[in-house]
Amino acid sequence: MRLKKILKKLRGEGITFELDLPGRRLTSFRLGGEVAAAVFPRNIKEVVWLLAFLEQEGIPYFFLGGGTNLIIKDGGFPGLAVSLRDLRGLDFQLEPESVTVSVLSGEPLRNLVSLGIKLGLRGVESLAGIPGTVGGAIAMNAGTPEGAIGDFLEEIFVVFPGASPLKLKARDLSFSYRKTNLPQEALILQATLRFLRTSPLQVAQAVGEMCRKRAKSQPLRYPSAGCVFKNPPEDSAGRLIDLCGLKGKRHGGAQISTRHANFIINRGGARARDVLELMDMAREAVFKKFAICLEPEVRIVGQG
Ligand SMILES: Cc1cc2nc3c(=O)[nH]c(=O)nc-3n(C[C@H](O)[C@H](O)[C@H](O)COP(=O)(O)OP(=O)(O)OC[C@H]3O[C@@H](n4cnc5c(N)ncnc54)[C@H](O)[C@@H]3O)c2cc1C
Known part of the structure; x- marks a missing residue:
């Protein structure tokens, strides 16, 4: 089924969508390629209908919430992003x-x-x-x-x-x-x-304390997806990356944060590729030095 036909069907069901939405509008990293369309169902009935329809028609899709743990690759995604951001209550x-x-x-x-x-x-x-x-x-x-x-x-x-x-x-x-x-x-x-x-x-009081800790230890002024790697057992990915001398390392518009080495930040104009290559550098360096293989925490979708 062609995209036009799909969108006509969505319109008929009263489901909101936007065409050619860039990754910067869908993710907290503010980077990445375009999705062909992003769909915003507002209730359970719409989500269930949508999923059944996409499955039946064989249309590629992925779903997301706030996009705060997500990278959309620079080549974008040729199908639909099902955003749950309007499914609230x-x-x-x-x-x-x-x-x-x-x-x-x-x-x-x-x-x-x-x-x-x-x-x-x-x-x-x-x-x-x-x-x-x-x-x-x-x-x-x-x-x-x-x-x-x-x-x-x-x-x-x-x-x-x-x-x-x-x-x-x-x-x-x-x-x-x-x-x-x-x-x-x-x-x-x-x-x-x-x-x-x-x-x-x-x-x-406990919430206030947590927020103060975060503000001190995390680079919250820049777009990011939080920690890019999971911590290995009994250790911290940030500590290992720091010990490899990579804190502050820049690549294109991306940088390993000087404040928290498990955060990669978008300093402006970063491509998904810049972030993914920095992640590769960090993984390689940590593996060489400590024989520990870091596992990504951030989820990656799209092509290119
Ligand atoms: C500044 C910053 C700080 C952060 N700090 C933390 C932290 O302290 N601890 C922590 O754990 N994480 C942290 N994160 C990462 C992120 O915020 C969390 O993982 C968050 O829970 C992801 O929620 P989301 O709605 O943005 O998910 P998304 O990024 O939209 O999606 C993440 C994954 O969840 C799936 N998903 C989303 N919604 C659904 C759904 N309804 N049903 C099934 N699957 C779904 C998606 O398909 C995707 O695979 C931080 C991120 C940032 C930017």
């Missing part, structure tokens, strides 16, 4: 000892943290300052040394390509450091999380 139920939160996957994670401050959700500070959406956070098991989103998960509502949506309980899932056993083609629609209650003041 956050609700909660108070119990004497705990709070159950129900959230649609495109909801910004910061809104969950804000709710956590208001209601005193114990442990929510471990998610403070992580950009992106709740769905993206679950897909990545995002977190900090203090904890990760998987610690609070009760259930997800998820759709696999070509199938009907289904609920998966936390006991069906496994979470480890920046990893889940959910296949990458599973799209998270909604999540239910449960937090124990504590004093809102305590949570507010």
Whole structure:
């Protein structure tokens, strides 16, 4: 099916889309090639219809939340980017000892943290300052040394390509450091999380502390995708890259941050290629010096 026909169909369904969207409009790195079209479904029904339609027509697609852990290669993507950014909604139920939160996957994670401050959700500070959406956070098991989103998960509502949506309980899932056993083609629609209650003041203080730590240790003034590599067991990728003398290394418009060596920043006009080549340099140097193979944390899509 030609793109024009696909778009006509989307229009007919009332689903919003934009043509030829560059990577800088979809990702926090502010770089990368164009996607043929980005689609912005606003409710679960639209997402489920869209996925079934794309599968049936054999149209290439990928999905994203906030694009804060994503690189789109310079050659772009010839199909559709399904953005969940408009799939929003956050609700909660108070119990004497705990709070159950129900959230649609495109909801910004910061809104969950804000709710956590208001209601005193114990442990929510471990998610403070992580950009992106709740769905993206679950897909990545995002977190900090203090904890990760998987610690609070009760259930997800998820759709696999070509199938009907289904609920998966936390006991069906496994979470480890920046990893889940959910296949990458599973799209998270909604999540239910449960937090124990504590004093809102305590949570507010802990969140404030986390944000201060981040501002000190991370290059937040520049576009990036956060840490580009996962930390190897018992070590830190940033420490190893630093010991290889690569802190501050520039390549095209990209640079290994002088503040945090596991961050690559876009100093202006960086191409995806600049970032990927810097990542290769860092991996090679760390492997040569320490015989440790760094695994990318950032997800990469597209061609060229
Ligand atoms: C300044 C900065 C600081 C950061 N700090 C941290 C940190 O402290 N800890 C941390 O863990 N991460 C951190 N990150 C990385 C990033 O913010 C997290 O990984 C975040 O959870 C990604 O969410 P997202 O919505 O932006 O996902 P995206 O980047 O849009 O997508 C990432 C992956 O998740 C998949 N995905 C997105 N939405 C869904 C969905 N609904 N269902 C299924 N899969 C989905 C995508 O297909 C993609 O493979 C940081 C990033 C930046 C820029």
